[in-house]
Structures are given as structure tokens and as C-alpha cells.
Amino acid sequence: MESAIIAVFVLGYLAITLEHNLKIDKLIPALAMMAICWAFVAFGIEDFQNWFDSGAHALVGGEGGFGELAKPEKMHMMEEGLLHHLGKTAEILVFLLGAMTIVEIIDYFNGFATIKGFIKTRSKKRVLWIFAFLAFILSAIIDNLTATIVLISILQKIISDRNIRIWYAGLIIIAANAGGAWSPIGDVTTTMLWIGDKVSTGKLFGYLFLPSLLCMIVPTFIASFLKPFQGSLPEEEGVEENKPHRFGPTMLYLGLSAIIFVPIFKVVTHLPPYVGMMLSLSVVAIFAEMYSNSKFTMAVVGANEGHEHEEAGSTHHSPVHHSLSKIELPSILFFLGILMAVAALESLGLLFGFADWLKTATPGLGTEMDPNGVSDLVVMALGVGSAVIDNVPLVAASLGMFTEPLDHQLWHFIAFAAGTGGSMLIIGSAAGVVAMGMEKIDFFWYLKKISWLAFIGFLVGSVAFMIIRTLF
16 A cells, blocks of 8 residues: 555656646646545555654654554544644635735835836846845744745836746755754754754854855856846836825835744744744735725825825725735645645655665665764765655754754754755755746756756755864
């Protein structure tokens, strides 16, 4: 049955990558893959000998372990595991919904036109560097997922040509994942290691800031010489029509401040990030409703000016309802399918076994990092693996497999490898999945055009880490 589950996952994965060839939206195979994998888990529950308890980050197996339990007990553990994974996935999805709604509310008031006004240059190369550094810095503050949403939303207001825009989106993914690696709140995997008392904020910054910076700068530098980033961006038509609403700048600063508030709320309350995001959304929504009322009151008295959200008369259209209607729900469902399908593999201990196999199969390769024989090649393989399989379960498996103390070099290398390795494939990171949904980026286009840049950045950053760790 384990082979059947792996086969379903591989076939579903192929269907996602061949989305444009099959002419089937990627969310369909993702949801089908999730449901069938978990159905097979339920059908074969009596035969499984191992079970990975994600809550405890421990493998339940061996003598007197999972295989010795009666079917009702196994079913109970499966239901608990399914609920656990659904809860963790829901945390990400609710967080994503909140962030996307705030972005749409800002867009409702045309607030991103404010940032567009700040970017005076039309040089493709300069715009590339501006967005790369913005992604690198913002992802460390508001996490790579939210930074990608915000920056691609801004990008859509600056560049109307999608063929040009997707190149910038690809480099934003690399920069956002690099920026999230050196911050404890920048990426879900570094957050897991931080919460699990494996890394501290100071040492994480000391070990990973320079490798992460190089991981962003080197691919961006190479890309700046490529043809898509040569010359100037075409002048956009209708610039006068895209001026921000009089409340646009206020909503932009309020919305971005609300998103930045989320990690602060998490540190203070120790609650999951989605709770803070819901609080931020409620505050932004209150001001949006207030400003919207003012807007429509003025519309009754003055001229309408043809804004798409305004109509003559006293009818009030809620900016929150409008923003919720514009959210990319297919992307949300795709994210649900991918994460829950990977959770099925994780629950059976297959990913744990993969990580364990790497450890035992390559005991003498690379520079030895510790007496237990965990080589650099193993950690780099985990990074490459995080591009194919979600990095969250791989890091979860490493938490249960390795016993190194707080701030050991191994944990920092895992944080870097898992955080930046996902850039090598469009579906290898949360930032990539979101960008794929927002810009409809083809899997194979990204593989041919962007993956090699991400791979070079990953290698350069890994070498930089190996050098830096000798100084600590």
C-alpha cells in the first residue's frame, strides 16, 4: 500500500507539472492526490508498521510500536494525525487569506499606485535590483509568503506585460526565500527550528545573513545581464487614470504596518501567526469601511469620476466583501491539496525514512560537521529535496532524527538549505506556489528559465556558510 501511495503522489505531481499540456487546472490533481493518498492510508492502516507523530516529531514504530496496535487504535492515531495536519495547513491558509485580503483592500483604494510613484526609473535592471532587495528585506520582517504576495501585487501595477513580469516574479521568489532563511519569522521552517529551541535569533543572523544575501545577489547579478532585463520598461498607458485614491497612501501604510505587526504579535503573545493576521485584517477592514463610507458620501455630492468601485447614488459597496471576492481561491485549494498530500507521506514515516537513508548512505561524504557523521552533502540533499517535496515535513523529520544541541552548525545549515532550496522549483516553496497562482507561471517555464539561477545561488550560499561556520 505504501508503494501505491507513492505512485499516486508521483502521478499527481506529474499532472501538476504538466498542467498546460493536459489542459487541467493544477488544483484538480492536487485535491485528487490528497484525497486518494489519505484513502489509501485508511485502507491499509492495519498493515503499516510505522507512523510519524508530527506533533511530537517522533517516529512511532519498532517492537511494541505502531505495528503492534489494534486497528481501532491505529484508526484513532490516523484521525488525530489527519486533524493535526489539517490544523497546521489551515493555519497557513487562514494566514494566507488574511494577507491576500489586506493586499486586495489596499488595491481597492489603489494604494499601490503610491509605491509605483516612488519608482521613477524605467530601467529593467534597476527595477530588478529594487524588487530583489525589497523581497530580501520584507521577507525577513513579514515572512517570505506575505512578501511575495505584496511585491507581486505591486509589480502588477508597474508592469502590464505578463511576459516581462513573470521574469521579475521568478527572481522575487529566489530573493524572498533567501531573505526568509536568516530570520526566525521569515520562513515556516526557520520558525519551526526557532520554536523547537534549535536556533537562536542572534546566531541565526550571524551564520546565515551573508550566505542568504549572496544567495539573492548572485542570481540577481547574473539575471541582470540576461535579455529580459535589458533596456527600459515600456511606458504604461493611462498613467493619469491610475493615480491613488485620496485614502490610497493611508491604506497602503496602514495595510503594510498591519502585516509587519503580525510577527510582533506572535513574539509577544506566543500565538500562531494567523491569529495576529486576523487582528490586523480586522483593523484594516474597519478603516476601509470608514474611508469607503466617506468616499461614497462624497460621490453623492460630487462627480463620480468613473472609479470602478463607485457608483452614483447612496449604495455602499463593502471594500472587504469586494476584496474577498477577488482572492485567488484556486491557489488556496491547490495549497491545501499539496500540503495534505505531503502530510500523508510524512505520516507513514516515508519522509523520515528518506532523511534517515541519506544519513546512513553517505556517512563519509563532504566535510564532517559533527561526530555523528552528518555530512554537508546530506544537508544539501535535504535542500534539493525541499524543492521536490515540501520543506516543512523534511525539517520536521530532521527535528526527530538529529539530536544536536541549540545553535549547533547543523541546525543553521538545515535552516539555510531548506529555506533556499525550495526556490529551485516553482512548487518547492510557499512563495513559489503563491507566485504560480497569482501569475499563472508554468512549471516548465520556471524550470528552464529560473531554476538554474536558484541552484547557483543555493550553491554559493552553501559554500559561504561552510566558510563562515569556521569563524564561529
